[in-house]
Amino acid sequence: MTVLERLEQRTGESRGIGFTIRTMEVFDQRGVLRRLGPIETATAGHFGGLPLDLGVLGAAHRAARTVPQSVTEQALEGWARELGADIRRGQEVQALEDTGDGVTVTVARGDNREILRARYLVGCDGGRSTVRKLAGFDFPGTDATTxxxxxxxxxxxxxxxxxxxxxxxxxxxxxxxxxxxxxxxxxxxxxxxxxxxxxxxxxxxxxxxxxxxxxxxxxxxxxxxxxxxDAARQVTEYRRGRVLLAGDAAHVHLPAGGQGMNTSIQDSHNLGWKLASVLAGHAPEALLDTYHSERHEVGRRLLVNTRAQSQLILGGEEAQPLREALSELLQYPNVVRHLAAKASGLDIRYDVGGGTNPLLGRRLPHLPLTTGARRTSSTELLRAGRGVLLDLGDNARLRDRATPWRNRVDVVTGTADPEHALPGGTTAALVRPDGHVAWAAPGSHQDLATSLTRWFGPAT
CATH class of the missing domain: 3.30.70.2450 (Alpha-Beta Plaits)
Structure with a gap:
């Protein structure tokens, strides 16, 4: 992987200063959390300036506060280099062409020009994205008023x-x-x-x-x-052929509650494993279409909630009745849980196929496990960046069904502590590399082989 960065060095600026609960989970699942050093956490949040208790969610992690973005950037860059990423600073994209079987990119460094070719190009270049403009993505929405x-x-x-x-x-x-x-x-x-x-x-x-x-x-x-x-815009599509957008390149909005950086990190988390699977030849290119279908809806809902918060934060006396009405609603625990989950990124549910199991499409919460004589957790099992078939019922037939995908999916048999039992009487779950449950038993309408093929490619 090659990363082109226009700036010669990191700015040291810290626009984002914290992580939502979901981003904390994502970083922990990838083993990145430890790279960030000591982290101050809190259960206090807000929605449009109105206090919100995030502790009602009962998640294993709490929201992080006062983590400078400069620290986050340094940690992620170091991790990427260790994984073999070629990070080229002082490189500015000036032109691109999707040729159908790849993307040609013209890059400038000072007076020098270079032509690079890649199978896919991902624009993660911010709200004024050059990649978005050059590739012709539509970016409708409203201009800033304040x-x-x-x-x-x-x-x-x-x-x-x-x-x-x-x-x-x-x-x-x-x-x-x-x-x-x-x-x-x-x-x-x-x-x-x-x-x-x-x-x-x-x-x-x-x-x-x-x-x-x-x-x-x-x-x-x-x-x-x-x-x-407080501009609010979102591209109409996250993928055009072999060019994809992530983060602020795909959506801009009032940065209420730091959701912009956190949603951007989660965009990349969703796209990364899918792109890697396609490039490795495991999954068909159609898997990349699920990046748009899943993350565009997340972005749309993000703009809805940040626009609502904008009215509460930036509205004058005319918005006071709205603040008072919402303050009254926040006396109800269900309302607090709903808004806390939204602000924390825990309300996301992808369409992975029909079913009655409450985990389907949702992120798998942190689950302490015993496998043989070893103590582990669902979080630790995801650190390899692979899919995980979690067998909590010692089902040999289930494990046999997954055998043709063993080069892409880890099959783990274990037991959960009674106090951490999964909802819906779940005895097995197929977990994608991004931590979302793609199949669960009982309650999935699709069989396991169909789900394995959909998310990890054909059996081998």
Whole structure:
């Protein structure tokens, strides 16, 4: 795999500062979590600035707070290099052509030009994606109506306001980051976004902060400053031939609750194993079509919930009745669980075929297991990046059915502790490399061989 990166080096900026519960699970399933060092976690979240208790989900992980994106980037880059990725910095894509059997890419480094050829091209190049534009993807949606200013600063002590606060004619949020740094986000209603050619000066942030709060932070030392808006757009298709999009290249929105970076990581998690299976010749190219059918719907629902949060966060007095009505609804446990699952990425369910088993299409929760004399878990079993057929009923016939897929799927017989028993009386589950259940017994309408073929290719 070759990665083309326009920047010569990492910026050190930390736009994203935390992970949802689902992203924590994804990183743990791939063994990446340990690379990030000590992580501060919390059960406190928010939906549109209204406090939300994520602890009601009872997940093995909690949401991560204050993990600088620079740390995440460094950890992922190191992992990718260890796996053999060829990461080329200072390389800017200038043209591309899908030839039907591959993609030709023109890359510039200074005055030098190089033509590269690949079987597939994945654009992960952000909201202003060059790949998206060159490949002609449609990107409908709405332009930004409000601008928010962001600054990481040193030399000032401020009270954390992780859920944000409505104040005067604006909104502000404060998060305390490692190294004595505070993250400030501040915005004022009725101010149209500016056309900028670079980051705003810190004086602009300090002036707006003083206008809204009355306090002076102009003496603070800015680490970096940025601006963002509430534009909401999504491509109509995540795949066009041999060109695919992931992350902000496919969807942009108000970064409410840090869902943008987390959804982007999960896009890649969904696409990566499918692309690897096709490239290895195990699965047909049609498997890549499920990337669009699964992740486009996730992106659509992401835009719905961030647009709703935008009304709560950026709306003025006219939005106060909506805040009060939602605050009343949040007194009901089922409402809290629903919104907490949505904000945490745990509400996703893919179409893997009909059935009554409640796990079908959902992510397999962390499951402690005993296999023979060994203690393990479903999370540990997924670290190889392969499919797993989990046999909890010591079913020899089931294991025999999966034998022709042994080069792609690990068959594991084990028992779960009674307090961790899977719902629906589940005795077996076929788990994809992304942790989602593709088949389960009892309750799947498809037989095991059909599901194995659909997700892992023909028997060998």
């Amino acid at each position: 601008e928010m200013l962001l600054a990481d600063v040193r030399g000032v002590e401020l009270e954390p306001r992780m859920s944000g606060q409505q104040i005067g004619n604006g909104f502000l949020m404060v998060a305390k980051l490692p190294g004595g740094i505070h993250r400030l986000i501040v915005g004022e209603r009725g101010i149209a976004p500016r056309r900028r050619t670079g980051p705003p000066p810190f004086s602009e942030v300090a002036d707006l902060w003083k206008r809204l709060t009355g306090s002076d932070i102009s003496h603070a030392e800015p680490v970096w400053v940025s601006a963002f808006g």
